[in-house]
Amino acid sequence: MKISVIGLSEFPLGKKNMVDGRLDILEPLIKPSKTTYITNEYFDGSRVKDADGIICEKEAKLDLIIQDIEMVENRLERLKEGEDKSFILRLKDILDKNKCLIEENFSEEERKLLLNYNLVSIKPTLFVDKNENKPAQDIMFESFYAFGMICFITGAKDKELKAWPIKKGATAYDAAGAIHSAIQQKFIKAEIIGYEDVVKAGGLAQAKQYMHLEGREYVMKDGDTLNVRT
Template identity: 40%
Template sequence: MTVYGLLTNKAVVSVEAAELEDTNALLARTLKDANYISFFTTGEKETRAWLIKKGTSAWEAAGVIHSDIQQGFIRAEIISLEDFLQQGGESRAKQAGKMRLEQKDYKMQDCDITTFRFNK
């Protein structure tokens, strides 16, 4: 037996015409209403935002990036966006003691700046 997914016409977000002009605010509201948050990873070559459902654990978030990171998960190094901005970057936030070491069950927060440590 074959199972097919079906599309619906159910509205995700209802907006007024004027709200369509500020697409950034509309996107932020839509993601919030859909119960999504984002976290960031950063490195020498790129900084990237990843979408996850609110309540996602650090271990599950690691799997969004790559299953190997999830399987070898050791810990997540977390800096809040607020601390990152107040301190002027990742290295200064670390020097100020704003980086936290979190385990698998840590519930990711919106805009966490994250480095996953894992075994290969």
């Protein structure tokens, strides 16, 4: 994911690993050739329009709102023929109340309309109180889940142990596609073992009793280990 960080001067920018403790626990049990964490790219507010999500210090919330007010006012000044003025005025009314657009309940149709305006306060946002002095890793994980993401895990002895990001609600078929399109195309069944069951059993091989075979519509859970039968 690409994540814009606003108002947190101490937050480390650049490509950073989310150091998932679950992989650290699985590593000695599975004995992989290497371990790969989820990596996100973090950058400052100058690139906020490129971001998939935003980590914003609470006091900097107004900066997002002001940026969108300017955008909406400019749009009102140069309305295109057939454009819905009432919808744009509604957006302005929300922003004038010092509310981010993400805080408003929009219909699916309205959310599609919003994609045309390149507004920043509609992006998934985690607001952080800098006075709490949370470690950067804690904020990374908190934002990851706040943005509607979960992770699944693949791995085996002498192979790569890896955490993969997918959207909450994604299916086993979606997860296969996250690994590789060729695996998705050849998908037959998904072998699923929950992370806690792997730990309880002492490894993947020992946890076969907990394995359940699932079809492409199975909804993935955070921490599921996945092996795709092709």
